[in-house]
Amino acid sequence: MRTEQRDRVTDGWSRREWLQAAAGLTATGVLGRSSWAQPVVADVEKQLVVHTTVPHNAEAALNDLVGHWLTPVEHFFVRSHAPVPEVDLATFRVSVEGMVEQPLELSVGDLQEMPQTGTIATLTCAGNRRSEHSAVRTVAGVQWKEGAIGNAQWGGVRLADVLKRAGIKPGAKHIWFESIDQVKKGDDTFGFGGSIPIEKAMADHDGVPGALVTLRMNDQPLPPDHGYPVRMVVPGYVGARSVKWLGRIVVSDQPSPNHYLAGAYRVVTENTPLAWVESGPIYNYIMNSAICDPTAEAELRAGRATVRGYALPPGNGRTISKVEVSGDDGKTWQAANITGQNVPYCWVLWQASLPVTSATSELIVRATDSEGLVQPQTVPWNLKGYMFNAWHHVPVNVT
Amino acid sequence: MRTEQRDRVTDGWSRREWLQAAAGLTATGVLGRSSWAQPVVADVEKQLVVHTTVPHNAEAALNDLVGHWLTPVEHFFVRSHAPVPEVDLATFRVSVEGMVEQPLELSVGDLQEMPQTGTIATLTCAGNRRSEHSAVRTVAGVQWKEGAIGNAQWGGVRLADVLKRAGIKPGAKHIWFESIDQVKKGDDTFGFGGSIPIEKAMADHDGVPGALVTLRMNDQPLPPDHGYPVRMVVPGYVGARSVKWLGRIVVSDQPSPNHYLAGAYRVVTENTPLAWVESGPIYNYIMNSAICDPTAEAELRAGRATVRGYALPPGNGRTISKVEVSGDDGKTWQAANITGQNVPYCWVLWQASLPVTSATSELIVRATDSEGLVQPQTVPWNLKGYMFNAWHHVPVNVT
Numbered sequence: 001m002r003t004e005q006r007d008r009v010t011d012g013w014s015r016r017e018w019l020q021a022a023a024g025l026t027a028t029g030v031l032g033r034s035s036w037a038q039p040v041v042a043d044v045e046k047q048l049v050v051h052t053t054v055p056h057n058a059e060a061a062l063n064d065l066v067g068h069w070l071t072p073v074e075h076f077f078v079r080s081h082a083p084v085p086e087v088d089l090a091t092f093r094v095s096v097e098g099m100v101e102q103p104l105e106l107s108v109g110d111l112q113e114m115p116q117t118g119t120i121a122t123l124t125c126a127g128n129r130r131s132e133h134s135a136v137r138t139v140a141g142v143q144w145k146e147g148a149i150g151n152a153q154w155g156g157v158r159l160a161d162v163l164k165r166a167g168i169k170p171g172a173k174h175i176w177f178e179s180i181d182q183v184k185k186g187d188d189t190f191g192f193g194g195s196i197p198i199e200k201a202m203a204d205h206d207g208v209p210g211a212l213v214t215l216r217m218n219d220q221p222l223p224p225d226h227g228y229p230v231r232m233v234v235p236g237y238v239g240a241r242s243v244k245w246l247g248r249i250v251v252s253d254q255p256s257p258n259h260y261l262a263g264a265y266r267v268v269t270e271n272t273p274l275a276w277v278e279s280g281p282i283y284n285y286i287m288n289s290a291i292c293d294p295t296a297e298a299e300l301r302a303g304r305a306t307v308r309g310y311a312l313p314p315g316n317g318r319t320i321s322k323v324e325v326s327g328d329d330g331k332t333w334q335a336a337n338i339t340g341q342n343v344p345y346c347w348v349l350w351q352a353s354l355p356v357t358s359a360t361s362e363l364i365v366r367a368t369d370s371e372g373l374v375q376p377q378t379v380p381w382n383l384k385g386y387m388f389n390a391w392h393h394v395p396v397n398v399t
Numbered sequence: 400m401r402t403e404q405r406d407r408v409t410d411g412w413s414r415r416e417w418l419q420a421a422a423g424l425t426a427t428g429v430l431g432r433s434s435w436a437q438p439v440v441a442d443v444e445k446q447l448v449v450h451t452t453v454p455h456n457a458e459a460a461l462n463d464l465v466g467h468w469l470t471p472v473e474h475f476f477v478r479s480h481a482p483v484p485e486v487d488l489a490t491f492r493v494s495v496e497g498m499v500e501q502p503l504e505l506s507v508g509d510l511q512e513m514p515q516t517g518t519i520a521t522l523t524c525a526g527n528r529r530s531e532h533s534a535v536r537t538v539a540g541v542q543w544k545e546g547a548i549g550n551a552q553w554g555g556v557r558l559a560d561v562l563k564r565a566g567i568k569p570g571a572k573h574i575w576f577e578s579i580d581q582v583k584k585g586d587d588t589f590g591f592g593g594s595i596p597i598e599k600a601m602a603d604h605d606g607v608p609g610a611l612v613t614l615r616m617n618d619q620p621l622p623p624d625h626g627y628p629v630r631m632v633v634p635g636y637v638g639a640r641s642v643k644w645l646g647r648i649v650v651s652d653q654p655s656p657n658h659y660l661a662g663a664y665r666v667v668t669e670n671t672p673l674a675w676v677e678s679g680p681i682y683n684y685i686m687n688s689a690i691c692d693p694t695a696e697a698e699l700r701a702g703r704a705t706v707r708g709y710a711l712p713p714g715n716g717r718t719i720s721k722v723e724v725s726g727d728d729g730k731t732w733q734a735a736n737i738t739g740q741n742v743p744y745c746w747v748l749w750q751a752s753l754p755v756t757s758a759t760s761e762l763i764v765r766a767t768d769s770e771g772l773v774q775p776q777t778v779p780w781n782l783k784g785y786m787f788n789a790w791h792h793v794p795v796n797v798t
Binding site for chain 2: 272278377
């Protein structure tokens with residue numbers, strides 16, 4: 001079963017298979033809901049560090065991350081607020097509503113028939129490295145280490161094209177996304193959601209769409225855990241804005257009232273209604289970097305150590321200009337080599353051969369972006385443990 | 400002339416004088432615009448470090464700041480985006496409009512007749528300590544050092560009372576403030592403005608109003624540079640939200656479109672339309688502290704040095720629990736004594752007797768708030784140089 005699932009995704013789905021699925025057909029004919037739910041949601045076997053199973057929250061082991069600039073699905077972190085919803089492609093639609101001239105109900109087939117585009121973009125959780133905030137003062141939530149990040153190729157339809165088809169009314173300012181999942185919070189059940197500014201929705205960043213209504217991940221249909229059949233991907237924004245299992249797009253003059261825009265994913269230091277309205281939503285992710293190899297408490301020999309990791313440029317379209325590592329508490333820094341691609345909205349992988357001595361108690365990395373801004377040495381704590389991007393320290397033992 | 404102006408304010412205005420002024424009368428009868436403009440706008444002689452004269456931007460010398468928990472007007476920083484407007488009290492009105500049941504046109508007399516309240520609150524510019532951001536990378540704007548802060552007693556009418564009198568319509572979310580001043584930006588001329596969330600406008604923080612329609616500063620009519628005849632004071636928020644020379648209050652379901660809410664006073668790292676919409680407005684100020692005495696490059700004798708300064712709790716209603724100073728680069732810290740009042744929305748003054756040696760090259764201060772959060776060691780740079788609140792360092796020479 002394990003091998004079978006994996007092969008199914010590895011072998012890929014042809015466009016014909018996709019269109020059949022979208023039309024509610026396979027080679028053997030019309031199928032009902034339960035039949036569709038199973039084969040299509042068959043998932044690749046994950047090789048992740050699991051935090052929770054339902055909803056599924058899991059991150060990559062750091063050694064796995066640095067092996068591939070394009071993260072394979074099995075090593076791509078999963079962040080969910082609710083169980084994977086069942087989907088019947090025959091009836092599944094994404095609605096486009098609110099301040100539009102013509103509301104739309106789009107099937108997967110409808111989306112497949114629109115102009116397709118592909119883009120590579122890194123997604124990262126706003127809570128990546130939350131455990132380092134917790135080391136200062138415990139914060140609730142999934143205690144992510146440095147593995148809640150991944151870089152993939154995404155395929156689908158530019159959100160701008162969908163919105164143009166619906167026709168945006170004057171005065172629109174925000175685009176809401178709402179999932180068909182069922183988040184339970186206290187007595188409430190609702191779909192995960194959020195919004196982005198309309199300027200981002202309509203943006204074209206030198207070919208990278210501001211937001212992509214996404215059907216494919218690494219040239220395969222979206223895996224269930226990653227939003228099958230349709231998700232948003234918003235390059236440069238924290239993962240929470242790339243709503244999975246997309247069911248509804250709303251054009252509005254207001255930001256989304258959804259809890260995950262209005263009452264979470266904001267940097268606050270206290271949990272009061274006033275504090276939440278006083279803080280703006282997090283959109284862009286910020287520059288970050290991590291040492292993935294060696295990992296914490298590794299035993300090293302004095303001499304030269306190979307150090308590898310990732311660095312993420314800020315989500316505003318800059319690139320990484322420099323990654324530096326230190327084995328002497330930041331007194332001296334050595335530039336690492338960026339291995340492979342270095343493009344906006346994507347991480348870089350890097351490697352360095354760093355002298356270490358018996359005096360070396362930790363390795364440190366910091367990144368610099370293409371405007372010369374350096375990753376901060378420290379960052380202030382916040383209540384929800386978001387946006388931790390201080391210099392990354394890895395304790396090691398050198399003999 | 401200098402003495403005369405100063406005495407006039409120092410001697411104070413009686414309530415009777417105020418009411419006469421508000422009614423367009425003095426003891427000698429009705430006066431026209433020019434007559435009113437002059438005596439009432441007569442200002443105290445300032446003892447400030449002047450950055451610009453028109454508009455007037457000036458900050459306190461640090462030694463002056465630590466002398467008084469309630470900052471005298473002559474040492475209270477001035478931040479203006481336009482020249483002081485002339486005012487004719489006979490015709491001056493503050494309008495209250497937008498999503499209200501009953502628009503209002505309030506004269507100073509009308510405001511005087513409403514229930515008066517007083518509150519002590521610290522105001523500080525979002526750009527206080529901007530020069531330290533500029534030390535990393537030059538940012539435009541007034542190069543404030545640590546003196547763009549002051550603590551005063553403010554008197555006037557709770558904004559909540561004004562809004563209740565007008566009647567707020569359902570769906571209102573933001574309260575806009577607009578000045579009668581005339582800011583020139585490119586070809587545009589407009590009044591300085593901004594907005595606050597309605598929750599803040601209606602808040603009562605254990606007796607401290609969320610926002611005060613302010614007529615008096617330190618028991619005197621507002622000095623011209625501080626917003627005569629009416630200004631907003633929003634305790635806990637950066638100074639920019641405490642709009643001076645208030646002419647208009649608008650109730651809306653949207654944040655103010657004014658440049659100083661939508662296109663300034665936000666933490667951004669690049670100047671693009673998208674970056675501005677992606678960042679939220681700055682509302683609360685954040686915890687800060689500064690050594691005011693000794694000042695930079697002071698000559699000290701080895702032994703014990705008296706160190707004095709201020710510390711500001713975050714603008715969310717917390718207080719300062721601890722101020723610590725170090726003479727050995729942060730290896731060890733000594734608690735300072737908080738001298739005088741320690742209440743929410745107000746700074747504290749503090750003093751320490753710190754051992755210094757020939758190895759001491761700088762003094763450092765950091766504060767801790769009542770929830771145990773410590774001021775950050777470093778802060779990320781931003782394009783407009785706002786919210787600098789890293790540990791404050793003062794280089795000294797010890798012999």
